[in-house]
Amino acid sequence: MSLTYNQLVAMLAVVDSGTFERAASRLHLTQSTITKRIQELEASMGFLVFDRSKRQAILTPQGEQFVSQARETVASFDNLASFTSEGRAIATLVRLGVTELSSLTWLPRFLEASFAAGPDVQFELTIDMSRNLHSSLETGELDLIVVPEMPFQSNAHVQPIADVEITLIGKPGLVPSGKILEISDLQDFNFITQGRTSGFSKSISEWFANYGINTRHSVRVDSLHAMVGLAVAGRGLCITPREYLVPLINSGRVTELLTRPRLPLLKYCVVHYPSPHEALFSRVASDIRRAVDFKKPYFT
Incomplete structure (x- = not known):
């Protein structure tokens, strides 16, 4: 045999x-x-x-x-x-999963730059909640994911790529300008959060629980833009990446609620598991780490 x-x-x-x-x-x-x-x-x-x-x-x-x-x-x-009869390498398909924040900031620029550098890699994209992406990575449906930190299997290759500042926003006039809220002051507010498959929402809820705050969810929604819109409409407080919304905050269309202590940083990483394509996945992960910029919206 x-x-x-x-x-x-x-x-x-x-x-x-x-x-x-x-x-x-x-x-x-x-x-x-x-x-x-x-x-x-x-x-x-x-x-x-x-x-x-x-x-x-x-x-x-x-x-x-x-x-x-x-x-x-x-x-x-x-x-x-991977070589054709003309001696050219066929593009390798990489199945990449990201959260919505990536798709609204660095991802389009990264894809443009990757194709311009040489079409030897093609990306099949999945945009979803972080815990869904993690599950798809473990079952082999995805090759790499870019998500907030969470528990991974011990053999996972995890590269930290960015610390994202998060903040609370709400309807203008919700609190006096410049007032700093104690965490305990938030107990009476409703929160607009992402769904139960969001690792970000889970970690933030756990952080609040450490201060004795049980965040009341008036709305669960999986769209970042929808969360912001609902906050502006006065349906509750929205916990969101700050830098992405700086233009909206500066325009006065939303109010930023300052807290003591400040909300924790959201630590993003790129993750893949051991694979026969180890060299390729490591290269793509390094390219992503260099390209990531969550502060600048793609559509500005």
Whole structure:
């Protein structure tokens, strides 16, 4: 029985995802197919790659040595397969997930610059709530995500990229100009927040809870623009990235509510999991880190 490319890909998917079940989901195969390919690979090599006595997919000593060679082999095969008959590389598809704030600020400029630098990478975009993006990354439906910090699996590659200042905004005249509110003063206000799949809203609610504040949600909405509009209409306070709204704050169309202490910074990162395309994903992650600017709206 000979060793095949599909067997190597299945093995690396198990290693990178941690279980046979997640590997099957990542490759859109059944778990029995993954198991069969691993068994065939082990039969071809004459040794066990995984220690079957453990609940998770733990490599044997021989398996650990084999995996590093397998990664190089799969990467080399993918590079060869990407060339056309004219000797040009076919663009590699990268499935990128971002939150709405990215799509309204740095992302369009990043895509323009990426294409101008050379169309060797094409992006398939998903714009969604951070926790949905995280779930899609873990199941292999996305390759990279740009989200606020949250708990990731221990093998995730996480690059911090920006600290985003957040603030409270509301209807003009809601509080006297320049007045600094204590956190306890916010107990009687209604809040306009993103939905339950927003990692940002979850972390902010937890931060308020540390001060004994149970934020009352008068409206849950997944659109940043809709949240701001509802705040201006007097439906509640909106917790939002500050720099993005500075023109609106300076114009007097919304009121910024200053608090003591100030709201925490929102720490964004770019994340991907180990993959046969490790070099490419690391390069794209570094490009994103250099390009990110949440302070400047794209449409100005």
